[in-house]
């Protein structure tokens with residue numbers, strides 16, 4: 001009704017960001033800023049849109065402006081630092097795109113490896129999309145590939161973390177000795193991270209850690225004999241976590257051996273749900289989470305049982 005009112009454009013921009021339609025978001029937010037220059041919300045959101053589109057320089061320009069006026073703006077200084085770090089590692093990276101993915105990668109990467117990465121990702125797009133009931137997130141899905149030391153520098157993650165999804169898939173292509181990762185290992189890591197893309201597309205950020213990681217593990221690799229033995233030991237020692245303890249991303253800060261067990265238990269838990277109750281239930285669970293339901297309420301509505309019963313069922317399998 002009032003074409004000069006910036007506020008609906010800001011809200012639309014925020015909405016399009018939420019559903020990953022970056023072009024639509026950028027357009028609305030730029031309009032909002034034309035109508036109301038200096039609106040901090042609009043500038044901050046536009047920064048987010050550019051960042052998600054992997055235009056780090058433009059993102060920082062928006063956030064710079066906001067931080068100049070309001071240095072203590074919630075979470076923004078940390079995000080600005082993150083973008084700055086990434087930009088300093090990735091400034092001379094090559095870029096390449098397919099229908100669904102945009103890839104940035106260091107100049108050292110041979111064309112054959114780049115082609116391999118694309119075929120792994122395109123395969124995951126189809127396979128995981130189908131396995132999860134026909135879910136195909138809109139392009140662009142950003143993938144940033146690094147040498148091992150660049151990965152540590154850009155993400156500040158420790159050496160035992162294989163890859164990460166933080167709105168963009170980030171993975172090293174080499175080990176710390178500089179050798180290219182074997183294709184199987186690369187496929188496992190990229191497929192794992194791609195499952196996170198799909199889960200986020202369905203349920204946003206309202207996914208417990210164990211479900212997110214368990215699903216990514218279940219759909220990217222099988223439990224091996226060694227894993228099963230380790231799970232048996234863990235349950236025999238009474239060292240298993242509660243699902244409540246595995247809810248939060250803080251678990252990532254645990255030492256490598258503890259974290260490894262947390263992954264294994266999450267994998268075993270989701271594998272049981274997937275094998276016993278099927279894909280449709282899993283998707284219903286994710287959709288319930290996507291509607292904003294609390295974790296256990298969404299679980300109970302879908303599976304007609306409590307977390308305590310699920311914990312007991314998983315424990316029974318490894319006795």
Ligand SMILES: [Zn+2]
Pocket residue numbers: 192193196212213216
């Ligand atoms: Zn993961």
